[in-house]
Amino acid sequence: MPKDGSVVRLDGQGLPLWLVLELTYRCPLKCPWCSNPVNAAPGHGPELSTDEWKRVLRQGRELGALQLGFTGGEPMLRDDLEELVEEANGLGYYTNLITSGVGLSEARLVALKQAGLKQIQLSIQSSDRELTDALVGAKVFDLKLKVARMIKAHGFPMVLNVPVFRHNVDQTAQVLAMAEDIGVDYLEFANIQYYNWALLNRDELMPTREQLERAERTVNEARQRLGDRMTIYFVIPDYHESRPKACMNGWGSIHLTIAPDGTAMPCQEARSIDGLSFPTVREHGLDWLWNESPTFRQFRGLDWMREPCSSCDERETDFGGCRCQAYLLTGDACNTDPACAKSPHHGLITQAVARATDPTRVRMPLIMRTAPR
């Protein structure tokens, strides 16, 4: 931690500072990088009711949660969203809505503002209409632009979230110009991470290292030019970095995600790991789920680590990387994330990059997302 004299960083102190509610897996879009499950796992129940979500909100605040994300699927498909935002705002959360923009009418925007919604993160895939519509499997580009301007007109701080993959990585300059024109406060180039639908489509989605470096240079030039008018996030993804990401700031460290059926998870992908049990808020209180449930304790802290993590001097920086990625690629969630060059499985990453970015490879169509039943 840098010298801080005055302003200190929050380390969570064991509290679930970030509560993410996946209100629904339903979505009108078919994005082939979606982080929602590819198959509805056995045991996925019906969506929580309004009252059940409200109970989660109350219990989350009691546990010290401060930031709240409403996401999905498409959270606008829940017609109780305004009611939940109002409840959350009254409890003292900073409320973030993460949306595709579909279903966000002006009337609902006004109602959300009234309910106390603080911030909206809107996704857009490209500055190009045809490409956007093709990538998400619906004609929504014009709508998204309209919604973006409406969000700003109603005075919301706004994050424009642009998932980055091979198809749009070379459009960085155009996307920057679009964001500048809309007047967004934060522009997030979200390099796709390979789980669920994105993992199925990994070969097709992955950009080359050179493309990413070009995009990063463009971003850095824009940062110089725009100063503090717009904050731009861009991080070279772990597949190309030889270093794992400090995923979720560590398992069960600050993030608590609730799936549509009430399943409590340390992150949105955690159900990728077979063999863990995932109890729901229908059976247990959040306090027990966060503090006592075996799943949250499984990889909390550093004790679960094996070599090369357990003796690594970076283990408290990156926490061994991502447990889900370790499981998905090596078959064992206790292994070092193979994105780390120190992992004996790192070849899985370098081979995946080489295969995906081989210019002679035959391109396959993207597998579009279908909603879990």
Place this chain on the structure above:
Amino acid sequence: MNHAARPDPLRAPHASLPPEGAFAALGRPGGDSGRHVLHPMYLFRWEPSQTAHVLLYPEGIVKLNETAGEILKRCDGVRTDAQLIAELQALYPDEPARVEAGVLTFLEVFRAKGWIRRQT
């Protein structure tokens, strides 16, 4: 939805102060009659579970130490900087000159971070 490979919000570049004296040459750009106000994007409040003031903003959290909290609390667009300094000097009466210099440095840093802006 897909997660970004994003710097963790708690690791975002908002946690360090410049070395002491970095702002010495800047003097008092606003003058003591200037006023500061919290940027509307930020939510500033006391958080019992942290026993601290916190600053909440899109997907980010900053926990403030006591001094930072006392200063931000007074960035209300009503108090002048001179009033703010006087109140902090009353709160920490031992070294008034140091408190004044400290407040000015903090205001400069907070402004650079975008938390507050000059009231115009």
